[in-house]
Amino acid sequence: MPGPDKLEQARACELREFPLPELEVDSALLRVELSEVCGTDVHLRDGRLTGVPYPIIPGHVSVGTLERIRGTICDVNGRPFAEGDRVTFLDVHLTCHSCWYCLVAKASTRCPKRKVYGITYGIADGLTGGWAEYIYLKPGVRCIGMDGIASDLYMAGGCSLPTSLHAVERADVQFGDTVLVLGSGPVGLSAIAFSMLRGAGRVLCIGAPDERLTYACRMGADDVFNFTEHTLTVRSDWVLQRTDGRGADVTIECTGSPAAVTEAMRFTRDGGRVVVVGQYTDHGVTSFNPHLDLNRKHLDIRGCWGSDYSHFHRAVDMLRNPRAAALWSTLKLERYALTKVNEALAAVESGRTIKALVVPTR
Numbered sequence: 001m002p003g004p005d006k007l008e009q010a011r012a013c014e015l016r017e018f019p020l021p022e023l024e025v026d027s028a029l030l031r032v033e034l035s036e037v038c039g040t041d042v043h044l045r046d047g048r049l050t051g052v053p054y055p056i057i058p059g060h061v062s063v064g065t066l067e068r069i070r071g072t073i074c075d076v077n078g079r080p081f082a083e084g085d086r087v088t089f090l091d092v093h094l095t096c097h098s099c100w101y102c103l104v105a106k107a108s109t110r111c112p113k114r115k116v117y118g119i120t121y122g123i124a125d126g127l128t129g130g131w132a133e134y135i136y137l138k139p140g141v142r143c144i145g146m147d148g149i150a151s152d153l154y155m156a157g158g159c160s161l162p163t164s165l166h167a168v169e170r171a172d173v174q175f176g177d178t179v180l181v182l183g184s185g186p187v188g189l190s191a192i193a194f195s196m197l198r199g200a201g202r203v204l205c206i207g208a209p210d211e212r213l214t215y216a217c218r219m220g221a222d223d224v225f226n227f228t229e230h231t232l233t234v235r236s237d238w239v240l241q242r243t244d245g246r247g248a249d250v251t252i253e254c255t256g257s258p259a260a261v262t263e264a265m266r267f268t269r270d271g272g273r274v275v276v277v278g279q280y281t282d283h284g285v286t287s288f289n290p291h292l293d294l295n296r297k298h299l300d301i302r303g304c305w306g307s308d309y310s311h312f313h314r315a316v317d318m319l320r321n322p323r324a325a326a327l328w329s330t331l332k333l334e335r336y337a338l339t340k341v342n343e344a345l346a347a348v349e350s351g352r353t354i355k356a357l358v359v360p361t362r
């Protein structure tokens with residue numbers, strides 16, 4: 001991905017060849033089996049994220065085989081990996097665990113030192129993205145063995161797994177809660193499943209298009225509504241009718257539309273919780289009434305930025321549970337060769353595809 005500064009190239013990826021890296025001590029070379037194309041990649045293509053060191057190799061969540069290891073790489077249980085092991089890895093690297101955000105605020109996803117494969121690492125940093133035959137796993141990259149989890153199943157969730165698990169944790173979903181999920185993209189779909197698995201009494205979803213809402217039902221939504229076909233008033237009535245006139249206990253915003261944040265506030269009951277996870281890029285402003293929408297409602301609104309190792313680890317572990325695996329295995333996958341990633345980006349942007357994967361093998 002060359003970067004949006006070159007306008008004629010801004011909307012296109014190109015194939016490039018690179019030599020394989022010299023491995024540092026305690027690093028590895030991962031042969032990529034599958035990577036993915038997500039909404040963030042569309043924003044990267046369009047230059048909508050700050051701090052991106054173009055040119056980059058996109059693809060921040062991937063699965064593959066450890067082809068070469070120099071030194072030792074262990075999992076969190078201290079078990080060393082061997083060449084030939086199938087693994088995935090946390091795309092976030094270099095969280096310092098020694099800065100003010102890490103140690104005092106305990107908000108390590110705001111650590112200024114952190115780098116993310118496929119997003120804030122660029123070609124200058126080496127083979128640091130998944131849309132490639134190989135990824136260089138630098139010293140300190142955290143891997144998880146994929147024993148018992150099919151690569152397809154894991155990538156059906158992909159980057160939406162830790163993101164939505166983090167959002168559902170932030171939402172503090174209680175047994176029996178009515179959870180409203182705004183948005184039916186990958187993060188919304190995974191948020192539906194995690195909310196249900198966490199004990200929600202009922203999960204509602206407002207999204208689009210209809211095909212995605214069908215998948216929302218498969219992921220555990222009890223009732224769905226297409227926002228493109230109904231006015232704000234009708235959508236609000238739809239929520240109130242299902243919540244004894246109060247609104248949802250918890251609303252998780254996964255849309256990317258600033259207006260949806262205000263709607264999330266209005267669709268949530270007094271004293272309820274709103275988690276905003278869908279505003280990963282700057283889509284502009286929205287307005288709300290501080291008295292009516294926030295203060296008088298005694299609302300608890302929480303932002304949710306990125307994910308840390310715990311979200312990644314728990315999300316992978318959940319897929320070892322057959323009930324959870326059954327949910328994500330319903331999602332439709334579309335596969336694209338490295339030569340077709342621009343088409344994959346267009347498909348993701350259009351909302352036509354549920355999950356687009358990159359298959360780098362020649």
Ligand SMILES: [Zn+2]
Binds near residue numbers: 095112113
């Ligand atoms: Zn830090």
Ligand SMILES: [Zn+2]
Binds near residue numbers: 038041060159
């Ligand atoms: Zn992503």
